[in-house]
Amino acid sequence: MGTSAETMPDRRTLESAIVSASRAPSLHNSQPWKWLLGSDELSLFSDNDRILPATDAYGRQMVLSCGAALHHLQIALAAHRWASVIERIPHPPGRQCLATIRFHPADEASDSELRLAAAIRLRRTERLPMTAPANPQQTLADLRDLTERSGVHLSRIGEHGRPALDDMSRRIMGLRRGDQAYQAELRWWTGQAVYPGGIPPDALPTARQSVAADREFPAGSATSDTTADQDRAAIFLLSTDTDSRLDWLRCGEALSAVLLTCTDRGLATCPVTHLTELNAFRTFLGDLTDGIGVPQVLVRVGFRTHPEAATATSRRPLSEILFREHPVDPLADTQ
Ligand SMILES: Cc1cc2nc3c(=O)[nH]c(=O)nc-3n(C[C@H](O)[C@H](O)[C@H](O)COP(=O)(O)O)c2cc1C
Known part of the structure; x- marks a missing residue:
């Protein structure tokens, strides 16, 4: 000792x-x-x-x-x-x-x-449309090696699954629009009064550039030359064998490994979780991938379409x- x-x-x-x-x-x-x-x-x-x-x-x-x-x-x-x-x-x-x-x-x-x-x-969370990573399958294979070390599975939602994913996202956001408590939390954490926490307007896209696969936030001021329908980000899903607090903790560690590795490779990332918040939709999400286990968090990965990274x-x-x-x-x- x-x-x-x-x-x-x-x-x-x-x-x-x-x-x-x-x-x-x-x-x-x-x-x-x-x-x-x-x-x-x-x-x-x-x-x-x-x-x-x-x-x-x-x-x-x-x-x-x-x-x-x-x-x-x-x-x-x-x-x-x-x-x-x-x-x-x-x-x-x-x-x-x-x-x-x-x-x-x-x-x-x-x-x-x-x-x-x-x-x-x-690293920053990038919510604007992105261009596709050069080789999504290779990126998937590299990142999968990392996450499996934490016992967390990584799969990709391919182009064929994208329309169903966007549709599911719209349905969930439709449900959430009527959820007063959810909306109050969203307003609180995206209001400017919660410093030093919350999401500032310059980290949130304008309405024209909000990507369907991401959570619906109040419109912000982040812009690039692209529109939402030009988004070509690869979408990865992290899932775990079971749904315990230990799985969640390990999945958070794997999420960090994925985000930092992508950042090191010059790729932008955005964790996406409104699709895994409601149990009914989690099952459906698992069906969209070749993945196994319980869906925990999606990550959009691609190249930024504007020169400057957002301020921290x-x-x-x-x-x-x-x-x-x-x-x-x-x-x-x-x-
Ligand atoms: C568990 C978890 C869930 C998140 N869900 C979303 C999400 O659904 N949509 C989104 O745009 N960002 C999401 N984020 C990103 C956070 O909003 C972001 O990390 C936070 O605002 C801090 O900003 P930064 O990542 O740029 O440092 C999530 C992050 C975590 C760890």
Whole structure:
């Protein structure tokens, strides 16, 4: 057993990794995570005050979002030459602790870890129409290798399935238009008053450029030269064998791996989940792919049709998401 100096990154490294972890995507940028730092481990909790009950009745997307943050953390620490040993869902069901993480020094960071770490600050959710990735089948094969490591399956909704998908999306959004509680959550998280969270208008497309396969948001100000019917993004589906909190957490980690890998390859991405929120439609979605298991989240992948990436959406400050078992001595050496 090493000393705590050998088993814990120093305070600055940990704080910087948690700031990187908060760059993870989350449902409506709700950032539903909290970190608790102990003397020899870090724990990840869901922040249940930030659940969206009308949109995400079971907290599935809350846990998916936390899984994405957990993967971001591992990558950020790996780039600092720290390996993470993770126990997922460590407590009996009902508790909010999703993972405990212990650390040991690694000899070096791999090239792919360094590239994914660099992708963390470049990744954005792209909701405008996209052009097709160069070779969608090869992209699928590469990404599938990654997700299978987390026990998560990846399949593609091919061109033949696209009209049915768009039709299903329109039907769901039609149902959601009459759902007052869902609409109130959407307005809240896309209003400008929720800083530092939520989705700003410049991350949302104008009505003319809203893509049928994506969720219907209030019209924003993001534009490119394309129209929605020119969208040629490849659409991938992440699914799991069962539908437990552990599956959701692992699926969030796989989602993060997919998004960062695509970003590193110069591809734009958009997670899409309104199609997996209502159980009746989830079954139908599984039928549209050659995939197996329970559909969790779709991802649109393609090339941006405008030169500039959107500005980064805001994140909560460290003081709101990191808590310590032992308060910090302000006079202590921060290394
Ligand atoms: C579980 C989950 C569900 C999401 N669902 C959608 C969605 O249905 N449509 C969409 O455009 N973005 C979706 N997003 C993306 C978030 O809105 C986005 O991550 C958040 O606004 C932060 O912006 P950023 O990804 O650009 O940093 C989802 C993200 C996660 C993790």
